[in-house]
Amino acid sequence: MTSGATVWLTGLPSAGKTTIAYELAGRLRAEGHRVEVLDGDEIREFISAGLGFSREDRHTNVQRIGYVAELLARNGVKALVPVIAPYTDSRDAVRKRHETNGTPYVEVHVATPVEVCSERDVKGLYAKQAAGELTGLTGVDDPYEEPASPDLRIESQHQSVQESAASVYALLTEKGLA
Numbered sequence: 726m727t728s729g730a731t732v733w734l735t736g737l738p739s740a741g742k743t744t745i746a747y748e749l750a751g752r753l754r755a756e757g758h759r760v761e762v763l764d765g766d767e768i769r770e771f772i773s774a775g776l777g778f779s780r781e782d783r784h785t786n787v788q789r790i791g792y793v794a795e796l797l798a799r800n801g802v803k804a805l806v807p808v809i810a811p812y813t814d815s816r817d818a819v820r821k822r823h824e825t826n827g828t829p830y831v832e833v834h835v836a837t838p839v840e841v842c843s844e845r846d847v848k849g850l851y852a853k854q855a856a857g858e859l860t861g862l863t864g865v866d867d868p869y870e871e872p873a874s875p876d877l878r879i880e881s882q883h884q885s886v887q888e889s890a891a892s893v894y895a896l897l898t899e900k901g902l903a
């Protein structure tokens with residue numbers, strides 16, 4: 726069985742987390758790896774239904790996702806997690822859970838600047854915030870604590886989706902995980 730791992734893609738809304746995760750998933754699957762993408766929106770519809778965007782709820786959401794990702798990764802799956810995870814302590818707790826269980830964990834910061842994200846505005850959230858229809862948007866009027874030492878930092882504004890996914894793939898190869 727190939728080695729499982731959790732690959733957490735953290736970053737602002739519209740940074741490119743989801744797009745990179747699915748691009749990478751396709752590439753890994755084509756090579757015979759077992760892959761699951763734990764999409765933040767789907768998780769919030771099911772296992773985190775009812776949670777909002779307060780600090781406490783985001784922490785709970787991230788811990789639940791981290792728990793499921795570790796279970797999958799421990800069993801040989803590449804668990805790709807495109808979830809904002811804005812707080813350092815939440816991310817560190819997930820990393821620690823993986824370390825305790827001896828499960829590989831890779832943190833990727835999709836570090837697209839907020840100016841680029843708000844132009845992309847894939848879901849219209851930045852426009853809503855600007856129009857006063859939404860408050861507490863990560864990176865605008867809610868915190869995003871940048872990872873101090875991620876395993877990889879991606880500047881998606883300077884490269885194609887394929888290049889971004891390839892850089893994560895290269896890191897996995899380097900670590901003997903792909």
Ligand SMILES: Nc1ncnc2c1ncn2[C@@H]1O[C@H](COP(=O)(O)OS(=O)(=O)O)[C@@H](OP(=O)(O)O)[C@H]1O
Nearest residue numbers: 738739765778783786808809810811848861862863
């Ligand atoms: N206030 C606010 N702040 C940030 N994001 C918001 C907010 N309201 C809704 N959304 C949408 O929900 C997605 C974020 O959920 P996550 O589970 O990834 O985030 S978190 O880690 O629990 O903070 C996030 O998805 P992505 O755009 O894919 O990042 C948003 O589309």
Ligand SMILES: Nc1ncnc2c1ncn2[C@@H]1O[C@H](COP(=O)(O)OP(=O)(O)O)[C@@H](O)[C@H]1O
Nearest residue numbers: 738739740741742743744847881884885886889
């Ligand atoms: N190098 C890149 N990596 C990822 N996305 C990119 C890149 N360049 C441009 N994009 C675009 O940015 C948008 C990112 O949206 P999405 O993946 O939904 O972001 P997130 O999941 O972080 O909210 C998509 O429209 C995608 O095509």
